[in-house]
Amino acid sequence: MTRSFHRIACEGETLAASLDSGTEATGLLIVSGGNEIRAGAHGGMAQLAGRVSEQGFPVLRYDRRGIGESSGENREFLGSADEIAAATQFLRQKQPRVNKIIGFGNCDAATALAFFGPAAGIDGYLLANPWVIEASGEPDSEKPLPSSAAIRSRYWDRIKNPRTIFDLLSGKIDFRKLLKGLKQASRVEENSAISIQLRDALPRLDGNSQILLAKRDTTARAFLAAWNSPDFATLRASTSITLETLDSASHSFADEPARDWLTDKLMEALRQA
Template sequence: MRSLITFPCAGETLIGSLDMAAGATGLLIVSGGNEIRCGAHRGMALLAAAMTARGHPVFRYDRRGIGDSSGDNHGYLSARGDLVAAAEAFRAAAPQLATIVAYGNCDAASLLALHGREAGVDRLILANPWTIEDFDDLPPVAAIRATYRQRLTSPRAWARLLSGRIDLGKALRGLHKASTAPPQTLARRIVGAIENWGDAATIILASADATAQAFAAAAPHLPAHRIDTASHSFARETDQRQLQALVAGLLEDQ
């Protein structure tokens, strides 16, 4: 049964969706970017329904300034209080919980790595963690390098370049960025936070997604499950099935 729950956070009212089940291992889903709690393409709502059908209670929420929640949205680096309040609301609504596993995609994964312990989370599932500090209109350095490795071996790409169908100026800016990348302090911070979780953190990457490629370049030593897709939100039905299977397996290992 799905129900709506209101709970306080720093003087504001947050809204969450609880998919109730009898299990003692629950899933807390944290939305990334400025997505509402149902997620892109309803991906988080579908994940919640699939895990509840397996007997696990699931809680999703809108942080301050997003969706149905009041307040101002100051981004994921300011969302520690929202995460802590959501975990408390989840425990209050599902008192049988012995273990909370938290799932987040993109900057929600980074938030969980940084502050999950403060929320009392026991285990993390981190999809495509956000580690990018760039503010230009170009893809992350790792994605640029992967693209040019592919293009340099593609006769079709050379034909497009010679015919003028590739923006040469943007291509040159991309090559310059790839060869002169500045130090990534955010990447070091996020990777270090994930390392501190040890075996309690599981990483899932969309293999052809630029955010995932940037993370993989920053943390090549960290093991990760890979789903063969370019969809950052695992939008395809086959992506969803693989994601749900991975999450279910980790919940049932608790």
């Protein structure tokens, strides 16, 4: 299989893209999360594309507008509908054998795929650690504020660890910070607006869809808290959405066990499409 570089037209701008060719009739579209370039995180997406392509499945990755080698203004993940549509169309054009496309994204890319994938004509989805965390709401602040449920989950893990008591007594854990964290965890709150948007978007996805969670990751904890809430009860009962968890804190599935688990899930979805 070969890897080639391309420029994809997108609303007067160009997206820098890498295509790993393949002979199979199902292709994989990788959408980068955050402001990562198509090789991120730390080259993991490029390596993932290579592993999938070695099995015969073509893979397209691209930089969103205003990111990496792509031109234009960075409109963040909520403004990425045009990029997803342009990349999907390009993959079909360059690999005419392809009749189905599976979309994969991590973090806010997963949420973007859920929002914009159906209009782009994507046929199946693997959404890893979907982003549902709102901004803190403080003036001039873009720092995300984890949900109370996510904080509770993290602190419960720490409390269960016997070493926590030793670290408290030895001063390695700041007792005042611990109390502050527990106070945050005690808040009772509603699901974020973006989590409700995601809940409403997920049933509209074509084909079978999987949500993949590294369950000790903060972003995954926030999504899981929303998923387990009453707001998501109907969605949980749906047969078209499945949720798979991995006991890992690796947000980008960077360590070897997480990387292998993610690759296996992608290959399974591609072969069954």
